[in-house]
Amino acid sequence: MEKRPALLIVDLQNDFCPGGALPVPEGDRIVPRVNQAIRLFERRGLPILASRDWHPRETRHFKEFGGAWPPHCVQGTKGARFHPGLRLPKRTVVVSKGMDPDEDSYSAFQAVTSKGRDLESTLREMGVGDLFICGLATDYCVRATSIDASKRGFPVRVLRDAVRGVDLKPGDSEGALGELKAVGATFVETRRLAKVLPPPP
Ligand code: VGL
Ligand code: ZN
Numbered sequence: 744m745e746k747r748p749a750l751l752i753v754d755l756q757n758d759f760c761p762g763g764a765l766p767v768p769e770g771d772r773i774v775p776r777v778n779q780a781i782r783l784f785e786r787r788g789l790p791i792l793a794s795r796d797w798h799p800r801e802t803r804h805f806k807e808f809g810g811a812w813p814p815h816c817v818q819g820t821k822g823a824r825f826h827p828g829l830r831l832p833k834r835t836v837v838v839s840k841g842m843d844p845d846e847d848s849y850s851a852f853q854a855v856t857s858k859g860r861d862l863e864s865t866l867r868e869m870g871v872g873d874l875f876i877c878g879l880a881t882d883y884c885v886r887a888t889s890i891d892a893s894k895r896g897f898p899v900r901v902l903r904d905a906v907r908g909v910d911l912k913p914g915d916s917e918g919a920l921g922e923l924k925a926v927g928a929t930f931v932e933t934r935r936l937a938k939v940l941p942p943p944p
Pocket of ligand 1: 754812849880881882883884885
């Protein structure tokens with residue numbers, strides 16, 4: 744069967760947006776673009792997936808327990824919810840990661856569905872080829888997810904205007920985009936997305 748493209752929205756959660764616990768500068772600005780991408784995939788009946796950072800209260804991922812980050816995206820909290828402006832269709836496949844208190848888990852390929860299924864087997868079962876990736880943060884989860892996707896044979900297309908980075912060190916996001924290019928990822932602007940997707944039925 745012909746492979747079909749899918750949209751993967753990475754960690755577009757309250758805590759990664761301005762006002763949240765680990766805000767990505769302008770993280771919320773991408774919401775209208777992501778919604779635009781969702782509409783295009785929805786109209787074509789193409790798979791839509793959303794990952795979420797989903798931590799226990801105590802994890803070595805947090806500063807308090809030896810990690811790098813302030814507490815964020817704690818399971819069941821408001822900060823862990825998807826941004827309220829995000830228009831996820833009911834059929835969206837949500838995958839969660841970061842539940843292991845001993846691991847950082849930046850990649851959505853370390854995430855599982857509500858039934859405990861991993862992302863890779865979920866994508867294969869849906870017949871996914873190209874993976875269109877958007878969301879937060881460019882220099883962490885978007886980076887790790889895109890590198891893993893490439894390694895596993897999914898051609899990666901980053902929605903260039905629908906990602907934002909933390910930039911703990913200035914230039915981290917630009918560096919990450921360079922790395923992604925080096926592993927074969929390509930970039931597309933949301934307004935050009937309709938041109939690179941198969942036409943709607
Ligand atoms: C992320 C920092 C800490 C991410 C998750 O999803 O990019 N970044 N935890
Ligand atoms: Zn995290």
